[in-house]
Amino acid sequence: MPKIKYIEHNGKEHIVDVPLGWSVMEGAVKNMIPGIDADCGGACACATCHVYVDPAWAAKLPPKEDMEETMLDFAQDLEANSRLSCQIKVTKELDGFTVRLPKSQH
Amino acid sequence: MEKFVIVGAGQAAAQAIASLRAEGYSGAITLVGDELYPPYQRPPLSKAYLLGKLERDRLFLKPDQFYTEAGVELRLGVQATAIDRPARRLQLSDSSSLRYDKLLLATGTRVRRIRVPGAELAGVHYLRSIADVDLLRPALVPGKKLAVIGGGYIGLEVAAVAVKLGLEVTVFEALERLMARAVSPALSEFYLAEHRAAGVKFHLNTGVEGFTGDGELRAVRAGGAEHAADLALVGIGVLPNAEIAAAAGLSCDDGIVVNRYCASVDDPEIFAAGDCTRHHGRDGSLLRLECVQNAIDQAKHAALAMLGRPTPYSEVPWFWSDQYDLKLQIAGLARPGDDLVLRGNPAARKFAVFHLRKGLVAAVEAVNAAPEYIVGRKLITDATPVSVERLADTAISMKQIA
DSSP, rough: OOOOEETTSOOOOOEEEEOOBHHHHHHHHHTOOOOOTTTTTSSSSSSSOOOEEEEEHHHSSSOOOOHHHHHHTTTTOOOTTTTGGGBBBBGGGGGGEEEEEEEEOO | EEEEEEEOOOOOOOOOOOOHHHHTTSSEEEEESSOOOOOOOOOOGTTTHHHHOOOOGGGGGGGGHHHHHHEEEEEEOOEEEETTTTTTEETTTTTTTOOOOOOEOOEEEEOOOOOTTHHHHHHHHOOSHHHHHHHHHGGTTTTOEEEEEEESSSHHHHHHHHTTTTTTTEEOOOSSSSTTTOOOOHHHHHHHHHHOOOOOOEEOOEEEEEEEEEEEEEEEETTEEEOOEEEEEEEOOEEEEEHHHHHHHBBBBBSEEBBBTTSSSSTTTTTEEEEEEEEEOTSOOOOOSSSSHHHHHHHHHHHHHTTOOOOOOOOOEEEEEETEEEEEEEEEEOTOOOEEEEEGGGGTTTEEEEEEEEEEEEEEEEEEEHHHHHHHHHHHTTOOBBHHHHHOTTTSOOHOOO
């Protein structure tokens, strides 16, 4: 299983195994990593699973779809490398993928 | 040690446990649920889970480890049968009972069953739980005829999945338009056209009179005619699980009546959250909501109230529905008499309907239109006055309106 690294806003790191095909959001929720709320459960409906993608990895991700793009547009503390983690599917190529979590999801 | 008991193992319960621990509660927590599963997401049941695109493991809101680490005693597969308020004890269906210091009722709803002849025939399905879907899914065989009773969210989401799987789908709706309780006429019309284009057939203004068959469903009787059906899905709404509250003398009125803090209006040790509550809306009216947002937010307020730090619940409700490649997002609550403003073009499959009341946005319904939804939600929350002309003008971006 690919390993995904989540870095909390306070710097605390979590490295966990996430099954292929799951979303990066699910990997966080199922491993109880604080800082991702995911109220809608991954329907791209709530924008409470906002993460910052490590720049080294950004190019390896498929581009954002329109819905994610517009949901993110209104997220707090938006940065160029912001993504909604429910829309990032874990693949073999993402072994070692790293995201930082924002201060708050609301 | 102080002891909190939560009845109902759904979205509100999972949130309440997380909030209680996050807010520093260190006493005991027992969770009682009548299903065999710990809290799971219901929205995907009529969407990705039914389609077979999401495995069961992925439905659970928290991993098992969450309950272990939070020190939660899980009592699953048992029903709460009575509340003995003077003794502060909860009776369970396995004849045991639990003492509580504070009790959270997060009992949710159950499906409304159809009461017509033949309703007990094999092949007549409902959809509320994992078990329901596990029964329904193997029956969704390409080429079979599915009758959907009720053109609401559940019925239409199942219709979308089933037609995609290659079934012949017919929807019977007693009212003159689809999702009449939840959306405005423009959306009803739009979704009707989308479903028709996908191959779903409709009988509107058509109540179901009965089911016929010999042990197994063979036809639906509706509008005075027989319509052949191999299986039926009934989605005609839900009823709040408020019976044990009512039997214990707590005020109930299509739901357990709570105050602004999600506490019972009758008993300072009892609280309620989620679909089962009748509560005050932002405008002070009493209402009952069926949605994830209400379950999550009420659970957060109920947890604080249980800890003696009540805060008023006043969040703007939001909802969503996935049908085909259409994402419907709704914020706020519409009312008859609202001024409706259309933004965008339904033919482009990307539009929104804003509901204005006294110059303020009261609700927004957005189809494939996330900016309208998000900004609309903010306009509702902040009660920002907006002009109808600007809202209707797609040349002005939602960012400029925000």
